[in-house]
Amino acid sequence: MSTSNICNFCIENIVRSKASWGLHHPSCNSLFNSTRNRCAFCSLLYEDVKARQEQLEEFRGTDDILYRWLYEDVRQTEKLSTGQGFTTSLYRWSIRSLGKTRESKTMVALTFRVVPKEEKESDARPKVENVTFGLPERVFYCFSETELGVLFGKGTIGDTTNPHKNAGVQVERWIQSCDRNHKHCPTRAKPWGAFVPTRLLVVGTKGSEKPIQVVDTKKNNIKGHYVTLSHCWGPPKLNEPKKDALTINTMDQFMTLGVAWKDLSKNFQQGIEVARFLEIEYMWIDSLCIIQGDAKDWETEGALMHKVYRNSYCNIAAVDSKDSTGGLFRERKQHQVLPASFEGDGNSPMFGNKIWRAVREDLWEQDLLKTPLYGRGWVFQERMLSPRALHFSKHQIFWDCAEISACETVPGGLPLPLDRRAAADRHWRGRLQEAGPNRWMLVSGANDDSIEEFWKVAVENYTSCDLTQQTDKTIAVWGVAKLVRDSLGEEYGAGLWERELAEQLAWRVADCTISERPKELQHIPSWTWASIKGKILVGNSRPPKRSYTTRDYSGKPLSFKLKGDARPIAHRERSEDIKVELAAMSKELQSAADKRKNSGLSNDPSRIDKSAETASRDQEPKLLDTTIEMQGYINTAPLRWSEVSDKWALDVTANTGFKTKDAIVTAFPDVKRDLNTIEVSFVILSLTHHNGPGSLPSLSEIREDSWYSGVGIMLKPSGERDGRYVRTGALNIQYLSVGTWKYLQNTSTGREGSDEAGMKFQLE
Known part of the structure; x- marks a missing residue:
């Protein structure tokens, strides 16, 4: 077996080139031939081309160069237009030195980009410049092997991810190093904390196939380290009850005789084998430690899951298994895993005559975060709250703790350019661990981002995942939300924070064409993002000083009502x-x-x-009332789609007689709607007053000395009772003239009989 290669074409035209950029393969067939030699660069580009084959073929009749690249075996030096120097290449490459990093003296970034094509105008489609067919830019980071030898290890890897075989050597190194050297990670030598889950599994020793017993930790006075398992359950099989699920009927058997080894799923069996390898006696698995089908036990235990994962010794993750039958361990070949290796001949000023290793930029995202497991919403908090984790992926094991993120091919820790996403998660994972009695100090680091910024990113990442049961929308992120709440000292309800609630209501969906409000979420109020299935973007939790903010009926800041006055x-x-x-x-x-x-x-x-x-x-926390009392200025305006800007806009000046540029308001509908202009209701939530001419590039013609920016939401009557509205979208107000704002205040809905603060209504 051997590592992945760099093909002769790339060696001759990139590694040994004196240029800093050039054109790649002259035909698809040439690119394909390099994949047979397992070229790391060409194999990835060819995968992209095959994935976008349909889009590429749409242009074959309008672009002669593209047609030849797709269907003819063009030679590298062949020209299509004498004197112009054009070739049939789909991609161009470029290299640049990134200089010294924390680990290395030199690092080179190799980037592959599509040579953009110009679409010819036709009756069916208008002319569009710079067509790239949806093919992504691909970046590889190249590291000198001699300088990064410690990080890359010895360049060998076993033929399986089973730690009881060769993969366990590296796992032991990570565990030992973490135990001995990492100040912020739990160790076996440290006294055990106060929390132990209600129930645990006694997993036994290596090689044992004895039944796995469920134990009550309080009755048995169990104090000790335990591991957890993250896994996909998969869809239930019809007429086939799970034999490895704790229920009222199986509890006595599981807590006395235990669960037979043969009745455990492959995920559970192999997860237990990893626990035994780590020599940890106890394990927590959700469906064996929480009574399935028992609402009361779920309410109690589900609320403690943040503690279960935060206090575990290590989380074991079956990231490549889409259901219970996939297991954790994978057979593999070295060329599927090891970074590509190549040697310069001295011609290239970048590569010289050193030996280099090339690693794709999105290694962490592609091989770990885009796996079946981490596409699940429930697992988001499991990954963020666990102090350390072993991720068993398709080709290798990944390691994560509070101090380093690594994998078997880069066991010493990801080099800086590959570590950005992992480092961000690692940073917050450490911040979310127990911070002592003064929880506020958790967010007060001199150079740290605010905990509010973490929540902003957390919501975006969490809502990008899938939930089998959409009704779990809020409870599946509660573990993270609770820690943020305890750190902020702010009250939390249904996904929002009470501080600056008016601003919180202006969250928006990332893509309304694919978001929806499914029936199972109709019981959740429209004012929270938890009512939407789709990726959510929340705004700044610390907005600029506001000169106007909507208030409740008594003139106080907006708030929600919680059960039990929590x-x-x-x-x-x-x-x-x-x-x-x-x-x-x-x-x-x-x-x-x-x-x-x-x-x-x-x-x-x-x-x-x-x-x-x-x-x-x-x-x-549960809402006592799903409505929020508000007092504000409700108006109507046309909602229009702009083909030029590819955005929705609310023309708030359409009914005022003011100029169009007296207000610039971008709209974000909550769900897909047709492109026809329609009148919608809206309310401005908060505004910041600015003195001086508008400073935004789009406001170059504006000469107002006083204007506003802020946020708002679109509304529609709920249809049940007067004075009740539901949210239909968000507004970003980039510019609002003083005159337009005064007009909206004086002409708002329900103006007659309302006071200076506008109409009283309820948002539900």
């Missing part, structure tokens, strides 16, 4: 100054202590029963 403290305005904020929190804590003292309760922890309070705060 707020730990009364709502108050927050300060941007952390010292002021800490002082306010300290005052509130002292006030709470004084209340306990005056009520006759001792501050002695042994005399205070906090179990009920802790349990209620572990539970996902």
Whole structure:
């Protein structure tokens, strides 16, 4: 077996070239021939071409060069237009030195881009410049083998990902290094924390096929390290009950005789084998540790899942298995895994005469995050909350902890340019671990992004995943939301935060053409992104100072009502100054202590029963009322699709008599709609006042000395009762003249009988 290669074409035309750019294969057949030699560059490009074959063939009758590239075996030096120097290449390559990194003296980026074609205008389609057929840009990072030898290891790899065989050598190295050297990762030597799951599995020792017993940890006084398993259940099989699921009927058997080895799914069997390899005695698997079909047990245990994963020793992930039968272990060949290796001949000023390793830029995303497991919404919080993880993918094992992210082919840790996505997750994973009694300090690092920024990214990543049961929309992210809530000291409900709730309501969908409001989510209010199936983008949680914000009926900031009055403290305005904020929190804590003292309760922890309070705060908050009371200016305006900008726009000046440029408002419908102009209702949620001419490029003709920017939402009557509306989309207000804003205030719906703050209505 051998590593993946670099073909002769790429060696001669790229590695040994004195140029910094050039054209790639002159025909599809030439590109295909290089894939037979397992060229790392050409194989990936050919996969892309085959995936976009249909789009490419649409142009074969309008582009002679493309036709020849697709269907003729053109020689490299053949010219189509004498004197112009054009070839039939679909791709061009370029190389650039990225200089010194934290690990290496030199690093070279090799980029492949499509040579754009110009679509000819026809009756069917208008002329479109720079057609690239949807083919992605591909980047490989090339590292000197001598400089990165530690990271790349010895250049050999076993023929399986089973750790009981050769793959276990590297797993042991990661575990030992993490245990001994990583300050922020849990170790076996550290005293065990207070939390242990309600139930665990006793997995036994290597090679055992004895039944796996479910144990009650409290009754058996179990204190010790345990591992968790992330896996895909897959669709249920008709008329075939699961033999490895804990139910009311199987509980006695599983807790006395145990679960027979033969009745365990392949995922469970191989996950247990990994736990045994790690020499961890206990394991938590959801369907064997939570009573299936028991709503009460699910309500209790589901609320604790964030603690289950945060306090585990290691999470074992079956990332390449789409159902319970796939298992974790994979057979493999070296050329499928090892980075391509090549040697320069001294001609190239970039590559010189060194030996290089080439790794694709999206290694982490493509081989790990785009796997079947990590496309599931439930697993998002499992991945983010676990202190360390072993991911068993299609060709290799990936490692993740609070300090490094690595894989078998790059065991010393991903080099900087490959580590951006993994490092971001690693950064937040460390921040979400237990931070001691003063949770606020979790978000106060001098050079750290805010925890609000993490939530913004978390919602986008989470809603990009799939959920088998859309009704799990909020509970499946509650584990992460709870930690953010405890850190922020802000109340949370149905996916939104009470602070700056008016701003929170202006979330938007990333692509309304594929988003939807399915029937199973109709019980969720329209004002939260949890009512939408689709990728969601939330706005800045710390907006600029607002001169106008919608309020509730009594003129206070917008809020939602929660069952059980779950707020730990009364709502108050927050300060941007952390010292002021800490002082306010300290005052509130002292006030709470004084209340306990005056009520006759001792501050002695042994005399205070906090179990009920802790349990209620572990539970996902439930809305007492699905409506939000608001007071604002509701108006109507045409919603139009712009072919030029490829965006929706709300023409808020259409009914005012003002100029079009007196308002620039981009609209984001929640779901797909036809392109016909339609009148819609809208309300402006908040505005920031600006002095001086408009500074945006699109406002070059504006000479207003005073104007506004802000956000809003589109509405429609709910159809049930007067004064109730549902949300239909979001608005981004880039420019709103003072005159237009005054006009909208004076002509809003329900103006008669309303006060200066506008119409009172309920958003549901």
